[in-house]
Amino acid sequence: MSGPRVLPVGDHALLVELESGEAAGALHAELVRRRAAGTLPPVREIVPAARTVLLDGVDDPPALAARLLTWDIPPLKAGAQETVEIPVRYDGPDLAEVAARWGVPEQEAVRIHSSAGFRVAFCGFAPGFAYLTGLGERYAVPRRATPRTAVPAGSVALAGAYTGVYPRSSPGGWQLIGSTDVTLWDPHREPAALLTPGTRVRFVPQAPR
Amino acid sequence: MTDRALSVVRAGALTSVQDEGRFGHAHLGVPRSGALDLPASRLANRLVGNAPGAAVLETTLNGCAVRPRCAVTVAVTGAPCPVTVDGRAVAWGAAVRVPSGAVVEVGAATRGVRSYLAFAGGVAVEPVLASRSTDLLSGLGPPPLRDGAVLPLGRPGRGHPYADVAPAPGVAHELVLRVRPGPRADWFTPDAQRVLATGRYRVSSASNRIGLRTEGPALRRAVQGELPSEGMVLGAVQVPPDGLPVVFLADHPTTGGYPVIGVVPESDLAAAAQAAPGTPLRFVVGRGL
Numbered sequence: 380m381s382g383p384r385v386l387p388v389g390d391h392a393l394l395v396e397l398e399s400g401e402a403a404g405a406l407h408a409e410l411v412r413r414r415a416a417g418t419l420p421p422v423r424e425i426v427p428a429a430r431t432v433l434l435d436g437v438d439d440p441p442a443l444a445a446r447l448l449t450w451d452i453p454p455l456k457a458g459a460q461e462t463v464e465i466p467v468r469y470d471g472p473d474l475a476e477v478a479a480r481w482g483v484p485e486q487e488a489v490r491i492h493s494s495a496g497f498r499v500a501f502c503g504f505a506p507g508f509a510y511l512t513g514l515g516e517r518y519a520v521p522r523r524a525t526p527r528t529a530v531p532a533g534s535v536a537l538a539g540a541y542t543g544v545y546p547r548s549s550p551g552g553w554q555l556i557g558s559t560d561v562t563l564w565d566p567h568r569e570p571a572a573l574l575t576p577g578t579r580v581r582f583v584p585q586a587p588r
Numbered sequence: 589m590t591d592r593a594l595s596v597v598r599a600g601a602l603t604s605v606q607d608e609g610r611f612g613h614a615h616l617g618v619p620r621s622g623a624l625d626l627p628a629s630r631l632a633n634r635l636v637g638n639a640p641g642a643a644v645l646e647t648t649l650n651g652c653a654v655r656p657r658c659a660v661t662v663a664v665t666g667a668p669c670p671v672t673v674d675g676r677a678v679a680w681g682a683a684v685r686v687p688s689g690a691v692v693e694v695g696a697a698t699r700g701v702r703s704y705l706a707f708a709g710g711v712a713v714e715p716v717l718a719s720r721s722t723d724l725l726s727g728l729g730p731p732p733l734r735d736g737a738v739l740p741l742g743r744p745g746r747g748h749p750y751a752d753v754a755p756a757p758g759v760a761h762e763l764v765l766r767v768r769p770g771p772r773a774d775w776f777t778p779d780a781q782r783v784l785a786t787g788r789y790r791v792s793s794a795s796n797r798i799g800l801r802t803e804g805p806a807l808r809r810a811v812q813g814e815l816p817s818e819g820m821v822l823g824a825v826q827v828p829p830d831g832l833p834v835v836f837l838a839d840h841p842t843t844g845g846y847p848v849i850g851v852v853p854e855s856d857l858a859a860a861a862q863a864a865p866g867t868p869l870r871f872v873v874g875r876g877l
Contacts (some may be wrong), residue, residue, distance in 0.1 A: 433819025
């Protein structure tokens, strides 16, 4: 197993690359813990992503890099925190295509998706848009060849092995399998995003409208 | 009409409310946003006695016109331009007292791109995540100005102006941006590094608050395939599949999947914000910046 690799990003940031998304999640959790405990030097932004964690707004990136390479980082534990449940109507226009790609009937596709335990790996694309892992690579699906010009807010969608929920209406190329009434993003709420990195998520099937 | 507000007479090509930006929410997908030419917006605030982070108006190329509904001190900095109050020429880069109901016109930039119009007390739109900035990527903050819109103004503090007159910025015939290699410089051919350092680029007219786009020689990749999404910083030089570098400005996305060949230091980005389309552009690549 290879350890973390630290890459330079300008004068005030560093990018830590890990061998897996799980390892990136574990480093992110450790950074958040240390920041809460007051043992991390000031960092303006901690941005986890697919296999990396970006530390931006750092006074002395090389010193911080040297320090974090000595850390013993505990692996992520499922059940260590509260799980957010998202009620979903599995009524998306791409559900049939996704089920066909998986080689199962639609009902079985719903069962597979709603029985998986998800984790927010990172956010991006739009405020409050979370990239959820948990389905596994065998259920990866491609993006649509032609993106839709308007995907409704609350659409539950798949791309690659990720699941995402559109916080607001926007163009998008993900495969739409369902919809939810949950408010993903509210800038007047604390935190503004329902799904923040590290959050555990389950999708709970609801009767279609 | 004595309330503390202004009405928009002429919104201009793109005029938005900007302060120093939104920090600490990048992990939720929230861009930094904020004035593209921060030194200019801070200077405008100093001229009218505001804190440096008060919200100002940022114009694009052809200025804007507003009618304050109260007497207020204003100042214009950034891109040099004619400034008038009810049609009479007043000083650029200096505090100007505007009577209630007079029209303040920020004219077209004579060079540069973005002028900053500050009001004593600041533009007092409702903050979103502790910033009043318009974020054009994700739509946070107030929408860009429209003709007839009304914006609230804050009460001037007790602060005194720290500066009397702003020096006009020098004429830049060429934009020079320093680049520190990384984090994905190794995704490009050694030849790409040389092309970036020696190539003749121009600022593309497709540039906006999200990124400074370029025209010039394409950079070739050594590593094909897709880069998993990773965090992006202000000043990142991202290279999309067409090979033409894009320098990320304030409204840049927080994560991205195209490799970043290097990063431009923040201190060079005010000049990037003022480089009009067609401006010759040179990258200086090095480690010891």
